[in-house]
Amino acid sequence: MQLIQPIKVQQLIDKLKDQELYVHIEQTTGAYAAHMDSSKHPASSFLTNARIRYSHGAISGNGPYRVGLKMTHGWVYSEGLTHYEDMETERLILAGHDSQGKLIVALQLSPKPF
Amino acid sequence: MMEQRILVVLPHPDDEAFGLSGTLAMHIHNGAQVTYACLTLGEMGRNMGIPPFATRVTLPAIRKMELESSCQAIGIQDLRLLGFHDKMIEFEDQNVLDTRIGELLKELNPSLVVTFYPGYSVHPDHDACGAAVIRTVGKLPASERPVVHCLAFSRDHEQAIGKPDVHYDVRAFLKQKVASIESHRSQFQAAELLGKNELSQQELEARFGTERFWTYRYPS
Ligand SMILES: [Zn+2]
Numbered sequence: 001m002q003l004i005q006p007i008k009v010q011q012l013i014d015k016l017k018d019q020e021l022y023v024h025i026e027q028t029t030g031a032y033a034a035h036m037d038s039s040k041h042p043a044s045s046f047l048t049n050a051r052i053r054y055s056h057g058a059i060s061g062n063g064p065y066r067v068g069l070k071m072t073h074g075w076v077y078s079e080g081l082t083h084y085e086d087m088e089t090e091r092l093i094l095a096g097h098d099s100q101g102k103l104i105v106a107l108q109l110s111p112k113p114f
Numbered sequence: 115m116m117e118q119r120i121l122v123v124l125p126h127p128d129d130e131a132f133g134l135s136g137t138l139a140m141h142i143h144n145g146a147q148v149t150y151a152c153l154t155l156g157e158m159g160r161n162m163g164i165p166p167f168a169t170r171v172t173l174p175a176i177r178k179m180e181l182e183s184s185c186q187a188i189g190i191q192d193l194r195l196l197g198f199h200d201k202m203i204e205f206e207d208q209n210v211l212d213t214r215i216g217e218l219l220k221e222l223n224p225s226l227v228v229t230f231y232p233g234y235s236v237h238p239d240h241d242a243c244g245a246a247v248i249r250t251v252g253k254l255p256a257s258e259r260p261v262v263h264c265l266a267f268s269r270d271h272e273q274a275i276g277k278p279d280v281h282y283d284v285r286a287f288l289k290q291k292v293a294s295i296e297s298h299r300s301q302f303q304a305a306e307l308l309g310k311n312e313l314s315q316q317e318l319e320a321r322f323g324t325e326r327f328w329t330y331r332y333p334s
């Protein structure tokens with residue numbers, strides 16, 4: 001994974017629009033969040049290989065970045081993204097890692113299931 | 115200054131309450147017609163009341179009613195709900211956004227437009243809303259542009275854009291302002307904000323009696 005280059009990510013977002021895709025979206029505080037700091041409220045969710053199609057999408061911010069994808073009946077949104085997989089040309093693999101390198105958030109799109 | 119017709123463009127129900135409601139009440143008292151174009155219903159808000167009385171499903175309808183009640187308290191004659199999705203303004207197709215705002219400018223021909231200062235308004239929706247308004251007004255010939263007053267409150271804003279050049283004493287309109295704030299029950303714990311033992315008139319005036327704006331300057 002490399003630090004996000006917004007122009008590269010935007011190119012992939014544009015390339016993948018208007019087609020059937022599989023999405024993986026995930027956010028987590030980590031299961032130990034409350035163990036480390038009792039004031040924290042651990043929470044997480046993920047959704048893997050749901051099928052979506054978006055007509056318009058953008059990456060925004062100055063890093064960490066935000067991504068929004070507009071679908072017919074709603075939006076996909078992700079905040080806190082820091083890294084992307086620069087070797088991928090057909091899939092978009094985005095993640096946000098905290099200062100210790102742990103994954104906080106992920107957003108992935110692919111024409112084939114993950 | 116006497117304003118004939120004012121267009122307010124803000125992204126969330128409640129954006130008008132603290133920084134603008136007194137000024138609008140004042141202009142309306144002086145005879146202005148106000149249209150408030152609210153881009154979203156604030157449906158992604160995290161405040162649901164304490165204890166929660168809203169859910170993710172009911173929040174948009176509740177916030178819509180709160181906004182209508184706030185507008186009524188201020189005296190706003192015309193509320194337009196533009197139907198964009200909360201939190202997504204920065205990702206919207208800019209043409210779609212600018213076209214809607216452009217239509218309003220054409221229809222209403224306002225002498226004053228009020229929005230957020232792009233880049234200095236903290237929430238991405240605030241910044242993107244302000245940017246769309248500035249872009250759209252900027253497409254008009256300079257002689258046809260309405261005055262644009264911006265709200266700003268990011269931590270570094272005065273370093274970048276200086277001090278606000280417009281100050282309104284809204285002490286005579288605190289009743290409307292407090293009623294606007296109290297309308298947004300799901301978002302503000304008004305009892306907490308306004309003090310359980312009721313702030314004295316003096317305390318209210320010190321806290322809410324002045325509203326400040328930056329006139330947007332287009333490069334000439
Ligand atoms: Zn807001």
